[in-house]
Structure formats: C-alpha cells, structure tokens
Amino acid sequence: MEAYSNKEVVLRTHGLSKKFGKRWAARDLNLEVYRGDVFCFLGPNGAGKSTTIRMILTLLTPSAGSIEIFGMDLHKHRGAVLSRVCGIVEKADFYLYLSAYKNLEILGSMTRRVQKEEIMEALEVVGLTSRAFEKVKTFSHGMKQRLGIAQALLTKPQLIILDEPTAGLDPQGMKEVRGLIKELANEKGMTIFLSSHLLSEVELVATRMAVINRGELIAQGFVSELLDKEPIEYSVQVSPFDSAVELLGKLTWVEVLAAEDGKIELRVEPGRASELNRFLVSNHVEVLSFYPHRTLEDFFLKITEGTSEI
Numbered sequence: 001m002e003a004y005s006n007k008e009v010v011l012r013t014h015g016l017s018k019k020f021g022k023r024w025a026a027r028d029l030n031l032e033v034y035r036g037d038v039f040c041f042l043g044p045n046g047a048g049k050s051t052t053i054r055m056i057l058t059l060l061t062p063s064a065g066s067i068e069i070f071g072m073d074l075h076k077h078r079g080a081v082l083s084r085v086c087g088i089v090e091k092a093d094f095y096l097y098l099s100a101y102k103n104l105e106i107l108g109s110m111t112r113r114v115q116k117e118e119i120m121e122a123l124e125v126v127g128l129t130s131r132a133f134e135k136v137k138t139f140s141h142g143m144k145q146r147l148g149i150a151q152a153l154l155t156k157p158q159l160i161i162l163d164e165p166t167a168g169l170d171p172q173g174m175k176e177v178r179g180l181i182k183e184l185a186n187e188k189g190m191t192i193f194l195s196s197h198l199l200s201e202v203e204l205v206a207t208r209m210a211v212i213n214r215g216e217l218i219a220q221g222f223v224s225e226l227l228d229k230e231p232i233e234y235s236v237q238v239s240p241f242d243s244a245v246e247l248l249g250k251l252t253w254v255e256v257l258a259a260e261d262g263k264i265e266l267r268v269e270p271g272r273a274s275e276l277n278r279f280l281v282s283n284h285v286e287v288l289s290f291y292p293h294r295t296l297e298d299f300f301l302k303i304t305e306g307t308s309e310i
Contacts, residue, residue, distance in 0.1 A: 007034040008071075010159055010191045011056070015065035018051050025051040027215045029065070033159075033193055033208075038185045040206035040223075041195040044300075048215040049195040050089065053163050056193075057087045069159065087161035091168075092148025096137035100128055100147055103136060108154040122150040125188070126180055142173025146180060160184065162194040166201060171237070171289040178205050199299055200291045203227065203273050211303065219303050224271050226303065233257065234273065236264045237288040244285045251279070 011033035018026045026048040033039045043049050054060040056067055058078060067074040069081045094103045101119055108114035123129050126146040131139070139147065145165060152160055165181070166174040182205055184190045196202060202209055202223060209226060211219040219226055238244040245259045253272055257265040268276055273292070280287050 007036070009033070009068075010035050010037070010070060011039075011193060012068045013052075013056075013065060014068070016052065016055060016062055016067060017064040018048075018055060018060060019063040024215045026055070026212075029212070029217050031210055031217070031220065033191060035191055036185060036189065037208050038181060038192045038194070038206050040202045040209040041193065041212065042197070042199070042202055042209055043195075043212040044197050047197075047212045049197075049212060050163055051215075052212070053087065053089055053161055053193075053195060056161060057085070057089065058082065059089070083155075084158045085161065086152035086155050086157035086159075087163070088148050088152060088165070089161075089163040091141075092144045092151070094136045094144065094147065097135055099133045100136055100139070100150075101132045103147070104151055104154060107151050111155060114154055118154060122153040125153060125183070126150045127176070140173065142169050142176055145169065145173070145177055149177075149180060149184075157190065159191045159193065162192065164196060165194055166196070166198070174201070175287065175289075181205050199294065203292065204277065204290065211300075213300060218300075227270070227299075231255075231267050231269055232273065233293045234266045234268060235289070235291050235293065236266060237262055237290075238264065238280060239286045239288060243283075244280060247280070247283055247285065251276075 009032055011031065013029050013031045016026060016029040016031070017024065029052060041049050041052065051060065055062050058074065070084060072081050074081050095106070098106070100123060104119045104122065105114065108119065120129065120132065123132050126149050128143065128146060128150065131143070136144065136147065166177050169177065178201065181192055181194065185192050206223050208221065209223050210217060211226070241262055245256065245264060248254050248256050248264065248266065253269040254276060255267040257267055259265070277287055277290055
C-alpha cells in the first residue's frame with residue numbers, strides 16, 4: 001500500500017452526480033484510480049456504472065461534481081484529456097464482411113492515418129494475428145471483443161475504460177479477455193478502468209475496486225482488503241482433470257472438497273485465488289472456469305452490514 005501513496009492519480013472524480021428526473025443514477029461519487037491499476041467498478045445491473053462511465057467519457061453531462069484525468073479538469077481540457085483515453089461502452093461493432101485488418105484500417109483512419117505495422121501490432125497484442133485477413137463475420141463474440149480492444153490500442157491510450165467487457169462471453173472467452181486486460185496493465189503499462197457485476201471477475205483481474213449500489217459509492221480500496229477474510233469456496237473446471245486434482249492435493253492452503261464430472265470444488269485461503277490460478281497455469285493445467293460460490297448479493301450484505309439499505 002505504501003507504494004501507492006506516491007502513485008499518480010490518473011482519474012479522480014469529486015462529488016460526481018447525475019440525475020434523471022427525480023432519480024439519482026449516480027450521486028456524490030469520489031473515485032480515485034492510480035496509474036497501473038486494473039480498477040474494477042463493481043455493482044449490480046442498474047447500479048449506475050454505465051452512467052458514470054458515460055460521464056467520464058463526456059457522453060453525458062454531470063448534474064453536479066467534476067472529473068479530473070491526468071491532473072487536468074475534463075471540462076476545461078476535454079480534447080487534451082480524451083486524446084489519451086479510449087473507452088468501449090457498447091459491444092464492439094464492425095463491418096462483418098470485411099477482414100479484421102480492413103476494419104482496423106478504416107476505423108483507425110477516422111482519427112489519423114495508421115500504418116500497417118501499427119495494425120498488425122495491435123492484432124498481435126490481442127492474439128488475432130492469425131485471423132487478421134479473415135472476415136469478422138466468422139469471429140466469435142469473444143474475438144470481436146478482443147478486436148474492439150485492438151481498435152482501442154490504435155489510439156495509443158494511457159487509460160482504457162471498458163464497460164462490462166466480458167458480458168455475454170462463454171468461459172473461454174472470459175478467460176481470454178481477462179488475460180488480455182492483465183497483459184495490458186502489466187506488460188504495456190496501461191491503466192484499466194472496467195465495470196462489472198461479477199465478483200469473480202474482480203477477484204481474478206483487479207488490483208483495486210470501488211463498489212457502487214443505487215448510484216452511491218459504498219466501498220473503495222484494494223481488492224485484497226475489501227474481500228472477505230474467511231476462506232472462500234470455488235468451483236473450478238480444468239484440463240487435464242486428474243493432473244489438476246493431484247497438484248491441488250499438494251497445496252496446504254487449498255482443501256479439495258469434491259472432484260467429479262470434470263469439476264473440482266475447493267476451499268481456498270483468503271487472498272490466494274489469483275495465486276491458485278497462476279499455480280495451475282504454470283503447471284500446464286488449463287483453467288476453463290473459476291467461480292466463487294459467494295454471490296455479489298452476499299458481498300453487498302457483508303460490506304453494508306449495519307446500514308439501513310444496500
């Protein structure tokens with residue numbers, strides 16, 4: 001945590017609020033996102049996440065409050081700020097009968113002339129080099145999501161904002177997008193701000209998080225500090241199955257509760273879920289899905305205990 005005390009605040013909001021009629025979609029939000037964060041904006045559907053993201057991207061005008069990005073007031077320095085920011089707030093949309101390469105060439109040219117090398121580099125980062133010249137209509141939903149991120153990379157952003165980036169994906173697609181998010185932060189030095197209603201996603205990718213409900217911020221901080229201090233039970237699907245069961249039996253901080261029908265039920269010491277995932281992958285076990293039994297509703301009840309409502 002001390003390392004964060006001297007870190008640059010990339011995104012800060014002061015009392016950020018948005019009212020639609022008599023309803024507050026977001027109210028008095030004070031967020032802080034540091035350089036290098038994978039910052040997850042967590043909350044149930046309808047909590048105000050998308051409204052907040054649209055205000056940050058200037059797609060909506062706040063009813064009150066202010067937004068500061070890279071130390072500059074967004075309202076006063078919109079052009080300078082947004083030239084360093086890229087946001088994906090809807091599902092990625094492309095010309096389906098054109099190739100991935102041609103799509104990036106056309107979409108990239110809307111802001112500047114992009115070079116072939118830049119397009120191929122972006123495709124390489126998201127793992128689509130081998131499909132560069134295939135029509136996008138043949139791509140899975142997860143591949144289209146990754147192509148959307150490749151499009152974002154063409155602008156050379158320092159801050160990427162993603163609204164529900166794994167929504168609608170199958171377990172493999174979710175795994176690919178999560179891996180890409182971590183790579184962008186860890187290897188490319190980008191700051192990632194993503195919204196989600198999935199607590200399991202937060203545990204696997206985020207360094208810091210904020211929890212919003214009914215438009216109000218109810219918690220913010222390091223993921224490891226905010227999540228439960230008690231052991232957590234997980235359901236894991238892996239391949240090869242027998243090898244994974246044998247490996248897990250050697251870990252003193254993991255208890256195998258059941259292993260059948262291709263699924264392993266585990267109890268893991270608090271704060272070690274990511275370590276477990278890395279352990280399996282480093283031992284050549286493919287993690288197909290990794291979900292905690294704890295629900296988002298349970299988490300809200302826990303962190304709002306003693307309040308009048310959640």
